[in-house]
Amino acid sequence: DAFLTLDDLTLRYGRTVAVDRLNFGLKAGELVALLGPSGCGKTTTMRAIAGLMKPAGGRIVLDGRDITHVAPNRRGVGLVFQSYALFPHLTVYENVAFGLRLARVPAADLKRRVEAALASVGLAAFAGRQPRELSGGQQQRVALARSIVVEPKLLLLDEPLSNLDARLRLEMRSELSRLQRDLGITMVYVTHDQAEALALADRIIVMRDGLIEQTGTPEEIYERP
Ligand code: ADP
Ligand code: ADP
Numbered sequence: 001d002a003f004l005t006l007d008d009l010t011l012r013y014g015r016t017v018a019v020d021r022l023n024f025g026l027k028a029g030e031l032v033a034l035l036g037p038s039g040c041g042k043t044t045t046m047r048a049i050a051g052l053m054k055p056a057g058g059r060i061v062l063d064g065r066d067i068t069h070v071a072p073n074r075r076g077v078g079l080v081f082q083s084y085a086l087f088p089h090l091t092v093y094e095n096v097a098f099g100l101r102l103a104r105v106p107a108a109d110l111k112r113r114v115e116a117a118l119a120s121v122g123l124a125a126f127a128g129r130q131p132r133e134l135s136g137g138q139q140q141r142v143a144l145a146r147s148i149v150v151e152p153k154l155l156l157l158d159e160p161l162s163n164l165d166a167r168l169r170l171e172m173r174s175e176l177s178r179l180q181r182d183l184g185i186t187m188v189y190v191t192h193d194q195a196e197a198l199a200l201a202d203r204i205i206v207m208r209d210g211l212i213e214q215t216g217t218p219e220e221i222y223e224r225p
Contacts, residue, residue, distance in 0.1 A: 002027065002061075003028040003029075003030075003153075004026040004049070004060075004186065006058070007058050007059040008022070008023060009022040009045070009058035011041070011053060011055055011056060017210055018041045018210055020211055022210075024212065024215065028184075029184045030187075031202050032204070033190075033196075033200060033204045034046075034189070035192070035194060036192065036207035037208070040209060041207055046188065049156060051071060051075050052072060055068060062153060076152050076154065077155075078148065079156050079158070080147050080156070080158070082158060083163065085143075086139055086142055086146075087131075088130070092127050092134070092142050093114055093118070095131065095142055095146055096114045096149050097110060097149075099146065099149065103150070113149055114149060115127075117149035120148065120179060121175065122141065136164050137164055140161070140168075148183065154188070155185050156187070156188050156190075157187060157188070159192070160189075161173070173196070189201065198221070202217070203216065204217070
């Protein structure tokens with residue numbers, strides 16, 4: 001049974017159909033890559049799952065609940081984008097704590113969860129730093145910690161590594177694989193980089209012009225011409 005189901009999802013900008021009757025299902029704990037060229041509808045699909053855009057048709061079901069019309073902050077969906085947009089005047093700790101403070105999580109619980117999230121991305125020692133004192137890769141890991149600390153049911157990553165240099169990209173890839181393995185978070189990962197999709201994903205959905213062109217495991221996708 002699918003943990004996330006997109007059921008005939010259609011997304012439009014005015015008259016432009018960006019995504020046309022998309023159907024797919026994700027199993028719990030799976031990392032699925034949405035792969036395809038610029039303009040094929042990847043970001044639009046993510047925006048709809050996050051609730052930042054109203055579908056013109058179809059349904060989104062997460063963990064047995066129809067979330068098609070649920071407000072973004074009540075979906076249990078976390079987001080990491082390519083520009084990580086940390087609060088520059090807050091410490092690493094306070095950046096990660098931000099969502100928990102909004103949710104009025106009790107102090108002792110908050111401290112434990114922030115420390116665990118920072119440890120899980122290897123930044124326990126950086127809690128007191130300002131974002132500008134960190135490398136790009138470290139800042140992206142803070143953004144990751146900030147997303148996982150609120151314990152989302154689903155994590156959406158939209159080209160999260162594209163602003164990083166080649167070495168940091170490799171480092172972050174293994175970081176993401178480890179997080180998925182250790183925390184069992186279900187993830188949708190948008191990329192236009194086939195190598196990245198092949199390296200990271202349990203399954204790949206290849207999109208073209210708002211449609212699914214093919215789906216399969218990395219092995220299956222790689223073997224096809
Ligand atoms: P990406 O390819 O990474 O999705 P783009 O450079 O295409 O990003 O888009 C950047 C911004 O412009 C986004 O906010 C997107 O919603 C918007 N945008 C993209 N295509 C169009 C378009 N045809 N008309 C108006 N806005 C667009
Ligand atoms: P991708 O993320 O795969 O690069 P997008 O989801 O950004 O693709 O775009 C899918 C289609 O929707 C493209 O044709 C793009 O031009 C169009 N589009 C994206 N954002 C907007 C927007 N804000 N207004 C109008 N058209 C848009």
